[in-house]
Amino acid sequence: MAKKEPRIKRWRERLRNTYRLVVMNNDTFEEIGSYKLTLLNFYLIGSTLAVLISVLILVFIVFTPLKRLIPGYGDVDVNNEILMLERELKSMNDSMRIQKNYTDSFKKILVGETETEEDVASAARISDDTIEIVDPIKEDTLLREEVELEETRRVTQNAMVGAISETGLPIDQIYFSPPVRGEISAPYNTLNKHWGIDLIAPKDSPILSVLRGTVISAGWDMDFGFTITIQHANNIITVYKHNSALLKEVGDIVNAGEAIAIIGNTGEQTDGPHLHFEIWHNGVSIDPEDIFKSFR
Helix, strand or coil: CCCHHHHHHHHHHHHHCEEEEEEECCCCCCEEEEEEEEHHHHHHHHHHHHHHHHHHHHHHHHCCHHHHHCCCCCHHHHHHHHHHHHHHHHHHHHHHHHHHHHHHHHHHHHHCCCCEHHHHHHHHHHHHHHCCCCCCCHHHHHHHHHHHHHHHHHHHHHHHHCCCCHHHCCHHHCCCCCCCCCEEEECCECCCCECCEEEECCCCCEEECCCCEEEEEEEEECCCEEEEEEEEHHHEEEEEEEEEEECCCCCCEECCCCEEEEEECCCCCCCCCEEEEEEEECCEEECHHHHCCCCC
16 A cells, blocks of 8 residues: 555656647757646646547537438438338329329220220129128228218218209219200211210301310310310210310310300211210210200
8 A cells, every 4th residue: 555655646746747848840940839738738638629529529410410320310210201201102103093094094085995884894793703702800891881871871961951962963863965956877886986976967056065064175186176075073074076166275164055166077087067976984985875865
């Protein structure tokens, strides 16, 4: 113990010993500066610089994006951003899929390559035959019953107050205004891909919209001449082809019985003045004669 005390005392005295730091020019040996230092001062200065550098590094990491490079530091923020991006991506994919289905259906309507009611019924029968029957889940059954009960209540309430709109009616219960008064020169024929009927009417007869709707296409087609297409409620689309002139543009809202075009003989697939008229419901072609009892 006696030996340790002199050693500690010598170490303390050594810390207090004064040293002189002289800065000189190497060529001329001119003294530029002289500083008095002790080991204690040197240790204090070194410790202070180390603390300051550590604080600066910590501040730089905390308040800059550099912290993302530290494993585990920014995992929470990154996970939240990833979840948000996944939701946005899923929403964009759903929107693109819906838009693609709508575009494909509309394209089929324009080129006449689509399903008829018979095709849909046949596909439904085939699907029913190939469906594997599985036992329903109890929770799923209860949820379906609750949804069906709520839907029944809503429809019943609307019926009581007389609030059933046109979009809730079957297509055979919707009143269609005739597009033109005339004779049918070519009937609806799915075998020949004639997805509508041809109506002959006097020259310059106006073509009328059969329902209230919005014009979604209006322009020239090489095969069908001046053509106008209208989107109606209840997912109904009507097409009017071979017109001599169009009276409406894309985006116009038209009422039932409002003039939208003039009967004509335009396009390569025509042999005289007439109107080619089509009705589509949920992407399926419908015989207009099933909707209209007479066009006279």
